[in-house]
Amino acid sequence: MLRIAVIGAGRIGHVHAKTIASHPDATLELVCDPVGDAAEKLAALYGARAAKQTDDIFTDPNIDAVIIGSPTPLHIPHLLAAAKAGKAVLCEKPIALDMADVTAVESELDAITTPVMFGFNRRFDPSFAAIHKAVGDGKVGRLEQLTIISRDPAAPPIEYIKVSGGIFRDMTIHDFDMARFFLGDITEVFAAGQVLDPAIGAAGDFDAAVVTLKAASGAVATIINNRHCASGYDQRLEAAGDEGALFADNIRPTTVRFSSATQTDAQDPYLDFFLERYADAYRLELSAFIEAVENGTKPPTGIDDAIKALRLAEAATDSARSGKPVTLA
Template sequence: MKQVALFGAGRIGGIHAANLAGLPGVQLKYISDPFAEAARRLAEKYGARADAHPDAIFQDPAVSAIIIGTPTTTHSALIQQAAAAGKHIFCEKPVDLSTARAQECAEAVAKAGVACMIGFQRRFDPSFSEAKRRLDDGEIGTPEMLVITSRDCAPPPIDYIRSSGGIFRDMLIHDFDVFRWILGDEAVWLSATGASLVDPAIGRAGDVDSVVVSLRTRSGRLCQINASRRAAYGYDQRFEVLGSAGLLACENLRPTAVCQMDARGVHLDKPEHFFLQRYREAYRLEIEHFFQQLETGASFRTGIADGVAAQRLADAAARSLASGQAVVFD
C-alpha cells in the first residue's frame, strides 16, 4: 500500500483526491492546504488527515509520493522539498513561471534520484492518445503540419490573471506540450502575436486574451496554435495534424453524442463547458499512470524535462509578443 500526500484542496485538488481514493493499492494519508477548512472538508470526505504543515508530511517515512495541486507560485518550492525528502512527485503544470527555476527543479529531482511526473493531462485524453498512436503507426504518412485550437469558455478572474504568469505560461503551456508530443520534434523558430479582445481589464492587468503562435521544428514541420480566453459555445479543444497521406482530427468532447435533425436544422450538444469535465477521464488515467510507472520503474509519459521544455516555449512566446520579433532557438 502506497501512502501519499496531496497538497492543494481546491478544484484540481478535489479531482485528484477523488481519483486517488479510487486507486487500488494507494492510500491518501494527508491533505495539506493553507485554507485549513478546505483541507478538513476534503480530508473528511476521503478518509485522510488534514495537515497544513508541509514539514511534518515530508518527514513522515510512510509517505512515498507527493501530489502537488497548489497554485503555480508554490510548485517549485514543493518539488524541491519533496525531492530533498526522497519522495516521488506528481505536480500540476507548470513547474514554475521561470525556465531557470524549472531547470533548478529538474536538477534537484535528478540529484535526489526520485521520480517526477508533470500533469500534462491532455496526453492521456483517450481521443488525443488514439490520434498519437495512429500517427506513430504511420497511418497518415509523415506529419507535416499541426493546427491546435485552444479556447476557454470564459476568462478567469482578474486577480488570477495578475498572478498567472500570463496566457502563454498559464494556458498555452498545455498546447506547447501537445505540439512537442504530437510532432515528436523541437522548435527552432517561434513567433507570437496577441491582443486583448475579450476583456479590456485583462489588457490593463498586463496580459492578452487572444493569441496566435506559429512554430517551425528542426525537421521543418509547422504548427499554428490559436487560443482565446472566451468561447461562448463551450470549452473548445481541438487539433488536427496533416500528413503526407492523410489527416487526423480530434474534435470536441460533448455531454452526449446525440444528433437531432428536424425542420429547424441539425442540432448537437455544445462542447463540455469546463476543463474539469472535458478532461475528467484524462485526469483519472494520468494519476493511474503515475502509480503504474512507480510500480514498474518505467519512465513517465510526461517527465519534468517536458515541463522545462514547455516552459521554455512559453517564455519565448512572451518575448516574441513583447518584441514583435520571432525567436530563433539554438
C-alpha cells in the same frame, strides 16, 4: 496501493483528490492547504487526513507520493522538498513562472532520483493519445501540420490571471507540451497575442493568442487559444500528413441531435470544463504515474518536458510582445 498526499486544495487539487479516491490502485491519504478550511473540506469528502503545513508530509512514512497542485511559485520548493524526502512526485504544470527560478536550482533538480512526473494530462486524453499513436504508426505518412485549438469557456478570476505568469505559461503550456509530444524539438516560435478583455489587458496579459511553432522536422504547429468561448470548452486537435489527416473533435455528454423548423442537428453543449472534459486523461495520467512508481520505470513526462514547455512559453511571451519570431537554440 500508492498512498498519495495532495498539496493544494484548489481547482486542480479537487480534480486530483477525486481521481485518486476513485482509482483502484491509489488511496488519498492526506490533503494539505494552509488557507481556511480548504484542506479539511476536501479531505472530508474522501475520508482523508488534512494538514495546514507541508513540513510533516514529506517525512510522513504513511505517504508514498505527493501530487503538487499548489500555486505555481510553490511548485519548485514543494517538488524539491518532496523529492529530497524520497517521495515520488506528480507536479502540476508549469514548473515555475520564470526560467530563472529553474536555473537557480538546476543542480538540485538534476540530483533528484525519485520518480517525478509533470501534469501534462492532455497527452493521456484517449482521443489525442490515439492520434499520437496513429501518427507514430505512420497512418498519415509524414506529419506536416499540427493544429491545436484550446478555448476555455470563461476566463479565471482576475486575481488568478495576475499571478498566473500569463496566458502562455498558464494556458498555452499544455499546447506547447502537446506540440513537443507530436513534433519533437521546436526551433522557432511566433506568437500573436490579443487583448479582448480590457481587464486582462490592464493586468498585463493577453487573453487570446495564435502561436506558430516550427519543428526541427520541418513540420509546423498552430495553436489557437482563447480564455473565453461562447460555445464552451473548445478542445480540438488535427494532425495532417502527406498521406492523410487525423481529427479529434469536441466531446458531448450524449450523441442526441435535435432538429426543428428553426434549427437542425442541434446537440448538447461540449463537456465543460477541464474536470469533465479531461476526466479520463487525469485518470490515465494517474495510472501512468502509479505504474512508473511501482515498476521503477521512467514516468512518461518529466522535469525536462516541463522545462522545455516553459522555454516555449517564454519565447512566445517575448514574440507576442515584440511582434517578432523567436529562434530557439
